[in-house]
Amino acid sequence: MEKAQLVFVPWPGMGHLVSAVELAKHLLTRDQRLSVTILILQLSFINSKQVHNYIESLQASSSTISNSLRFIILPKDEPELFNFTSFIERQKPHVKEAVLKIIQSESTSDSPAPRLGGFVLDLFCAPMIDVANDFDVPSYIYFTSSAAFLGLMLYLQKIHDEEKFDPIEFKNSDAELPVPSLVNPFPARVMPCAMLRREWLSPTLENARRYREVKGIIVNTFLEFESYAIQSLKMPPVYPVGPILDIGSVGSNAPQEIMQWLDNQPLSSVVFLCFGSMGSFSEDQVKEIACALEHSGYRFLWALRRPPPPGKLASPSDYEDPQEVLPEGFLDRTAGIGKVIGWAPQVAILAHQAVGGFVSHCGWNSVLESIWFGVPIAAWPIYSEQQLNAFEMVFELGLAVEIKIDYSKDSEIIVKCDEIERGIRCLMEHDTEKRKKVKEMSEKSRKALMEGGSSYFWLGHFIRNVMAIK
Ligand code: UPG
Incomplete structure (x- = not known):
């Protein structure tokens, strides 16, 4: 049986990390040929104790998939003054080294090593495509937000690059924008505030640019919910596999x-x-x-x-x-x-x-x-x-x-x-x-995730894509 391994690089904030772990669990439950390694970036403004406790609790749990899911915490290496682009750049060698170590350790083990099937990168981590390219494997994005927002990112990047329009100018503007992923004109007054600050806008546009290079974008949404937005996204292939949620242990740890x-x-x-x-x-x-x-x-x-x-x-x-x-x-x-x-x-x-x-x-x-x-x-x-x-x-x-x-x-x-x-x-x-x-x-x-449901179908389609690439 041919096996494939996926390397996940999530953003370390809980809203992104937990979602990535849950996506990994869905994949592993669905197909036993897969294994996943999740690389944990360390960032000082994120509550690292919460992140570490969360990973420890996952490692301690003895579920049927725990053998196929592992975590590697990357060294802390953060620029003095936080800057998104330079933070991601500094992580690239650590990601590369971690993946090389995985490959080396598996080549010395007795059982046949799984093929490196690709990288699954957080929506903020698209520049890591460069590392996937070094290994000559495909990259996918795991988009932990809506299909509508993915559409807005691609729209802003397009008007910025092709029409030379700076989205910061939408600040305090009354304009209404024809965003392809929205049915209604989008009022600039509700432009996400992250798009109106240079330090977030530039990396967001750079991420959007790089999305166009990947093999597919997995989105945490489902067809019946965001049908218009999903259908507006033509390229690259979009896999709406959600809702991916951490509801397995509802209430068990609640005070x-x-x-x-x-x-x-x-x-x-x-x-x-x-x-x-x-x-x-x-x-x-x-x-x-x-x-x-x-x-x-x-x-x-x-x-x-x-x-x-x-x-x-x-x-x-x-x-x-x-x-x-x-x-x-x-x-x-x-x-x-x-x-x-x-x-x-x-x-x-x-x-x-x-x-x-x-x-x-x-x-x-x-x-x-x-x-x-x-x-x-x-x-x-x-x-x-x-x-x-x-x-x-x-x-x-x-x-x-x-x-x-x-x-x-x-x-x-x-x-x-x-x-x-x-x-x-x-x-x-x-x-x-x-x-x-x-x-x-x-x-x-709930139906979307069940056998025969839309998200069930798209997850299967994604796995077929990963397994088909040699
Ligand atoms: N949560 C708790 N208790 C709390 C607060 C949060 O359990 O007191 C959980 C909540 O159930 C959810 C998660 O933490 O599962 C929070 O996720 P989300 O609602 O997406 O908010 P953020 O933590 O703010 O998530 C970040 C971004 C958000 C983005 C999301 C996914 O701030 O804008 O949509 O990541 O990309």
């Missing part, structure tokens, strides 16, 4: 205190607020959210996190005592209806029947998790490409309500209490058309 609190709440009564692995707000903004929750009177579960110090790139942390940022007496007055927590067991919470709505930053994993569990979203994007995800969910797909889709952490505006309250009320209304649509999409997401 009992939170789950018991949810157990005591009525069906679909709780609004859950959570803003991803890097999302947090200023103290003034926190007070407006608290005011909105109190006024709305809805039950709530709020993952409240402390932002990193000003000017520092770092993951948010938990407050020792959230009272220090909340309005005076807030916790006492809402003790009967609400709970403030730090890091949330998000999947277990969304799976709980007491949860009726999700105020989210629209990180793509959160969007997919909300769809999977049929919980509607009120969109409040903060950074990265989240503004586009929010636009897609609210206006393209009609699956979410808006809190403020043109918010960004760079905009320095404060969303006021009444605006947030209006969004929460709209979200928590029952029996709305949106709620019904979300439930229907939830069923479709």
Whole structure:
């Protein structure tokens, strides 16, 4: 039996890494001829303890696929001042050396060595194609965000390179753009804030340029969900294999205190607020959210996190005592209806029947998790490409309500209490058309992964492609 090995290079942020690991698990469960090595880049502004604990827990688990999945942590080598391009450049020799070692160690083992089948690179790591080329094997991208965003990246790169238009000029613009992956004209005011900052725009355009060289782009989405966007992407081949989610151990590690609190709440009564692995707000903004929750009177579960110090790139942390940022007496007055927590067991919470709505930053994993569990979203994007995800969910797909889709952490505006309250009320209304649509999409997401489903088909197609290349 011919075997093939894939080398994954994920971005080390949890939103990317966990998704890549889950993709690897899907591949390994589906085809025993495959094995996967995941190379872990180290980056100081990402919570490395969380990353290491996560990998250790995977290594300790004795699943049937653990023999075919391994991790190699690459040496820490980061430029003094973080710069995306030079960070990736410095990682290339480490990636090359790790892969050479794998090949050498396998050539000395007794059993026949698996063929190096290719590299699966994170959406931020496309320049690693150079390393794959050195080994003369194909590269694929694993795109952990939406097909719509992939379309926007390719569109911006095209107008930049062919029409010599600088996308930074979309800042404060009223233009509406004909982005091929969107049905509606795309208002520049909701341009993802990452595209409006030179330090992120340049590497994003460079990544998009390199996408055109790869053998295929695996996207964490599914045909029934983003059909228009997926069909708009002509080249290179796109494999919509999602939703790829970490829901295997729903609830098993969730703190009992939170789950018991949810157990005591009525069906679909709780609004859950959570803003991803890097999302947090200023103290003034926190007070407006608290005011909105109190006024709305809805039950709530709020993952409240402390932002990193000003000017520092770092993951948010938990407050020792959230009272220090909340309005005076807030916790006492809402003790009967609400709970403030730090890091949330998000999947277990969304799976709980007491949860009726999700105020989210629209990180793509959160969007997919909300769809999977049929919980509607009120969109409040903060950074990265989240503004586009929010636009897609609210206006393209009609699956979410808006809190403020043109918010960004760079905009320095404060969303006021009444605006947030209006969004929460709209979200928590029952029996709305949106709620019904979300439930229907939830069923479709589950069917897509089953044998005979669209994502099942595309994953098989990807594997056939990998195995066919010699
Ligand atoms: N999560 C928790 N508890 C928390 C916060 C997050 O379990 O308190 C989980 C959540 O369930 C999800 C993941 O962490 O699985 C967060 O992923 P996501 O919702 O995608 O947000 P980010 O961590 O912000 O993800 C980054 C980018 C985002 C992008 C995504 C995928 O910020 O914009 O869509 O990566 O590329």
